[in-house]
Amino acid sequence: MKQPTGQISRLGTFKYLAQRFAFLSLIGLTFALMLIGKADTVIVERARMAVSDAVTPILRVMAEPAATISQFVTNLQELGAIREQNAGLRETNARLLEWQAVAQKLENENRQLRALLETVNEPAARAVSARVVADSGGAFAQSVLITAGGRDGVAKGQAVVTGEGLAGRVTQAGFRSARVLLITDINSRIPVRVGEAGDRAILAGNNSARPRLIYLGVKSAIAPGDRIVTSGDAGAFPPGLPVGRVVVADEASAVVEPFVARDRLQYVEVLDFGLTGILADTVGVK
Amino acid sequence: MTGIAQRRTPWQKFEARARNILPFGLTVVVMLFGLTPTYVPGLSQITPLYTLVAIYFWAIYRPDLLGYGLAFAIGILEDLLTGAPLGVGALTLLLTQWVVFNQQKFFHAKTFAITWFAFVLVAFGAVLLKWFFIGVVADGGFTPFGDLFAAYLITLAIYPIIAWLFSKAQTGLLVEP
Numbered sequence: 001m002k003q004p005t006g007q008i009s010r011l012g013t014f015k016y017l018a019q020r021f022a023f024l025s026l027i028g029l030t031f032a033l034m035l036i037g038k039a040d041t042v043i044v045e046r047a048r049m050a051v052s053d054a055v056t057p058i059l060r061v062m063a064e065p066a067a068t069i070s071q072f073v074t075n076l077q078e079l080g081a082i083r084e085q086n087a088g089l090r091e092t093n094a095r096l097l098e099w100q101a102v103a104q105k106l107e108n109e110n111r112q113l114r115a116l117l118e119t120v121n122e123p124a125a126r127a128v129s130a131r132v133v134a135d136s137g138g139a140f141a142q143s144v145l146i147t148a149g150g151r152d153g154v155a156k157g158q159a160v161v162t163g164e165g166l167a168g169r170v171t172q173a174g175f176r177s178a179r180v181l182l183i184t185d186i187n188s189r190i191p192v193r194v195g196e197a198g199d200r201a202i203l204a205g206n207n208s209a210r211p212r213l214i215y216l217g218v219k220s221a222i223a224p225g226d227r228i229v230t231s232g233d234a235g236a237f238p239p240g241l242p243v244g245r246v247v248v249a250d251e252a253s254a255v256v257e258p259f260v261a262r263d264r265l266q267y268v269e270v271l272d273f274g275l276t277g278i279l280a281d282t283v284g285v286k
Numbered sequence: 287m288t289g290i291a292q293r294r295t296p297w298q299k300f301e302a303r304a305r306n307i308l309p310f311g312l313t314v315v316v317m318l319f320g321l322t323p324t325y326v327p328g329l330s331q332i333t334p335l336y337t338l339v340a341i342y343f344w345a346i347y348r349p350d351l352l353g354y355g356l357a358f359a360i361g362i363l364e365d366l367l368t369g370a371p372l373g374v375g376a377l378t379l380l381l382t383q384w385v386v387f388n389q390q391k392f393f394h395a396k397t398f399a400i401t402w403f404a405f406v407l408v409a410f411g412a413v414l415l416k417w418f419f420i421g422v423v424a425d426g427g428f429t430p431f432g433d434l435f436a437a438y439l440i441t442l443a444i445y446p447i448i449a450w451l452f453s454k455a456q457t458g459l460l461v462e463p
Contacts, residue, residue: 019354026358026380030373033362034423037372044372051366055318062322070325135323136368138333139433140420143369144323171369179369186426207429209331263330265323 049174052145056177059133060147067266125238126272128152130178132265142185142207144265149174152270159230159271165242165259166190166230167268180268183243183258184211191233192243194254195226203228203243203256210247213254222249228256238273305459309352312455313340313360316448321367331433334441337364338412339448341379342405345386346393347456357383371423378416382408398449405445413438 037044078085130148148154150173158170160180168182169190181188188205194213199220205211216222226246232239248255294302320336337360344352361376368375385408386393393401413434421428 023354023380023384026354027377029358030361030377030380033373033376034371034419038423048366048369051363055367058318059321062318066322066324132323134321134367135330135333136321136370138320138335138368139331139437140416140429141368141370145321145367181369186424186429188426204426206426208433261327263323263325263327266325 045172048179049149049172049177052172052177052179053149053174056133056145056147056174059145060131063131063133070266126153128154128270128272129267130154130270131267133177135262135265139207142182142188142205142262143168143171144180144182144262144268146178146180146268146270147176148270149176149178151175153272154178154270155272159237159241159273160268161241161271162260162265162268165244166237167260167265169237170270178270182262183260184209184262190237190243191231192228193231193239194220194222194228194246197221198231200231200233201254209262210255210257211244213246213256216254222246222254224249238271306351308455308459309340309344309348309452310356310360312452313337313344313352314363316340317360317364317367332436332440334437334444335409335413335416336444336448337361337375337379338382338409339405339441339445340452341382342386342408343449343452345383346401347453349387349390354380354383371420374416374419374423377419378412381415382412385411398446402442402445402449406442409438409441409445413441 128148130146130152132144132146134145136143136145146154146160154170154173156170156173160167160169166183168180168185168188170178171181172179182205183190183203184205184207186205186207188203188211190203192201192203192213193199194201194216197220199217199222201213201216201220203211204214213222213228224246226249228243228245230237230239230241230243242259244256244258246254247257316336316339320333323330341352341357341360345357357379358376361379362372364370365372365375389404393404396404417429417431417434
């Protein structure tokens, strides 16, 4: 404690310089990491999954209260509208029964025609159910963490769906967790078909709730209300998964409202069509 | 104070050390809280930047306990967990901290309202910085401003709540510097 003042000030200067050096080298390190991350190296991916795997059990516990509250609120809301809903459901049920008859007839017909043509059957999907435990990135990124990983057969490139339609695709699969890039993320590009004509386009996310259609053919006549399904091009997804509906279609842009809403994601299904082998590191899968 | 410090038992030393990692620990908790899905329609889109609030707060009140190294660690952890481009979050937090550290005289013994107002400016810079670097690094280009601005406003709105919680923790648990 009884050092001469010169030494103290020298010590102070040293401390100041050390801190400054630490700051500058850390800033340099962040830029280096940005470059490494940009190159999509395996190390970064492994690090991401290691961290996710470690934190997922904690997030799982943390997500519990919110899920319970949300369930409770939904229950209350449903209780209020139970009568109308019942009437509505009865009506829908009757309509669906008619459709079922139609579908069965068509399925039979389809089977017979397929048998006639000797077409190869599409591979059946294996589905893995998982819970969404982290909705990360806020306005900057649109991805979620789910509680299924490599141990459950989840692999990079697989399609993730809910009852409503396509939610996104697996971009990283750890051991017990996986990251799902939602179709609304700015990095998401999904080959789709639009409307009854089935015009090909790419559905491009932009971090807002409504992605846009790009690379749409010049002659394609799309209109608001057109249904969008996956095209299966580039082997990214099985064809025909429902994606969304066109809400704005003018000369400048075509905006899509996805069937799956990010904030309602609670449970998802990961579909394994055995397609991942060819696309794991190709177009559209990042 | 030094007299007591010299006679500390190992347990007391451990306790003091445990208390000193409180700012870091609380920041991580707040970060995880930000990741938890709320299932409230429209909310996930505008999740506030929790770690920014935390880093700013500790940079003003306990710069000794949460320095550049830990801020970097928190930023990297967040980038890894949120799937954001690696390094961008860390850069934002580091620069936020740097600004506050360099304005220590300004922040010294200021009222809550003034630090909050300063946060309005600092957070604006931080969001803009993050937006710029994510736009540069991400393949998809720049994120539209709409939701980002909402997220910024919400971040400003939650500042008093987090600051209140942290100051409670600080006065209740932390050892004086």
